[in-house]
Amino acid sequence: MSVERILWENDATGVAELVHKGDVSPLELADAAIARAEATRTELNAIAEPLYDAARLRAKAVDRTLPLAGVPFAIKDLGIAQKGVPTHGGSRVPAFVPDFNSVLTERYLAAGLNPVVTSTTPEYGLRLMTESAAFGVTRSPWNSGHTTGGSSGGASALVSGGVVPVAHASDGGGSIRVPSACTGLVGLKTSRGRVPLSPLVSESWYGFVVDHAVTRSVRDSALLLDLTHGPDTLAPYAARSPRGPFAAAAARDPGKLKLAVYRQSPLGLPISAETLRALDTAVAIAREGGHDVEDIDLPMLDRNFVAGFAKCVSSAVAGTLRMEAKRHGRPVAADVERATRVLGRYGELMSGGETYAILERLHATSRQLISATAGFDAVFMPIIAHPPLACGAMNPKGVDALIEDLLDKLRLTWLLKNPGFFSQLLDKSLWFTHWPAIQNVTGQPSIALPVYVTEGGLPLGIQAAGRPGDEGTLLSLAAQMEKISGWTKRRAPLRVPQ
Template structure:
């Protein structure tokens, strides 16, 4: 199949061609692999391929799902495929799982054919994909610029039309942020909607949610139909809706009352370009008949990021300990300074500190519950500014040296109380100013690609909905997609 034809379809469109006998799964896979071989040297979107086993899968009868025969890329974190290595973005860890992650089982049951693993920052901790082990992923819209993180390789592969969608997961913005950076669609589902187990049954205390980054809204809706539902041992028994998410896209959307805020929920400076993108989205919404009111959630921004850091650093410390136990001290010592520093923070806090931080999460959830009683959704920028140049967000060489020298000392509480922790982490935390709240609360949120800057880089608009209200989020996204299409807006590669 020629790429000029392949790139005209989303996932559901390619699957329809397979069902009609116009193309085979093997031919689709070969087209995607050829596209990857041409573009990956300049994008560095993928770090591992398994084409032979993918071809063997494609030649056998595939499950009869909505995406039968469609090529797919898995994120190299959490989305484990039995027999293929998971590196977590590290240099020395190569884990060969004996079983699939449950979400991967559901991807396969939908008929997808995975053939590669995407690039990501180490442990998924950074908001940019610039790991030391594999090198930076380049934004398809402009080389030398960030794809966002942590699902940056997946977003770049989708934007470059290597695949129509790729797996992603989001613990602080890691679906929405790279989707915004790369000009594609990213939905973070409600906590518990999609599986995260069996190994990470409640990743980051429930902050992590998994769902693909897609070119089209309908692909995202159809995938949510395939992925959603409880898994064995889950603490969240969320039933599927009575109507499919895909069918809900065809229903008329009643005018919404949408609150809009450009006030960051973590200390940050929002650029004029991000404010202009937000204003354009507000104008579009009003043209579509929605009521948009400036209204800011009542959230203690300083407390929210601090509580998040207490909980997440504890998970990082546990992961570093696991690596040391399984792969040895050398592998643990080889981790990036930022990872080791985050683990130090986790070792510094007590279980009482974590319990208190989780109470802070509940306060944020209550504040958003009150907000969403008055408004159907919250609209914010996804990014505080256009995607950053490579090297801007990661630690400098001097900062990395400081982190490596101090990672064994229990300095977490001192750094937190003195304000130094925010100063050291500001380049990362400030860019999560609008996305982090969705992970703390578990609310569904999406980034919609509605604006490109004068520099030719994408900026997304974020919508946060009520708990389990993905159907209405997707309805609005489809309406925006029809009003201001982005599918045919492609980077020049």
């Protein structure tokens, strides 16, 4: 079996076991990952920065007793610092080149992981499809005409495409879970404060953003979380301590759980029949595992909740553009994409008082939701409302493109203060994915589960959301469902190695 085949076929835990036994060397793995990265580069377009020379040097020096010794890895081109590596954030704004590592980067390296590339993202992680003016369109290894989702779409393309077995990802409104749902991966959105973002930032998007990974297996997600979670001296807060190792949680039987399923759209928008079949598939697997599942309604989740999230993101984008302008000593509006510019200008129209009031309303709704679901060990709900979209499907066209252009060129962003106009824009921005932002606001953990493949042969995952701080139960449930369904055996058909 070729080293490329080993890399393509195994999860990170399996690859590390082969290193520990001496069956494959870290340098062989690095060379195989680099070769596959280059071989699939045109089809996937998932690489922001190649790190090949540094990866080969690390492979030669890595301690082979480390938990994930020599396992090839990808780090997202957004929100995390690698010393000396340009961070573009998916933008044409000149890159930031840090002279330090993030705490999370240090923890990855201490685990033995070997970053071979940085992965593509849409500009500032704002779209749930990984397409940007700076880097172009990232494509799915399942079908190159379809999206990998976003914003961690480069990460999901590299893992599902067999370049690396695990990759760093981040999630501010579904950016771990949507790519996982589109590419057949496990994607755990962790509890707020579980993994530190320091020293780059204390928190991002008012605490909505968390970092973790996209993986091929539940055990990889659990092991990686064990190796990277925990407080940092610069982090302002941390999630409650787990009851034990996450890897142990993933290895144990979950027992009989009380589960719920939420089938409605908080936006009141259409949900495809295949999404609902995917949800039913998850429920059936859970019942086969011996769990009770009941349908619930969550009336506190409505259009006002989602609109509040979107307005807070607009405010955060305005702040980001201000910081970028300060970093470069000039305005950067001309460098960013039209949609980013419009969103930032809308954020500038919001007063501090308005933003604070929206956040307080979101927090109040979060408390209601957490209280209403406290009796359940997890709640199933969709991630994407439709099967993975064709590339470019969310680009504004016709009248929509004209309106966005006028908003930009004539500086008519003030029109978005009209509730009806803003509501239309919300629907056009989020018709593909209505649910993931819920857990970003509440701070709850939620895990994407690759339970279903569409009639067209594309993955379509759903999510299970848990109690705040309780990733352990989610991982235990997910591992059981993984065993029942056998989803770890699925691989994308792109360039299957010998």
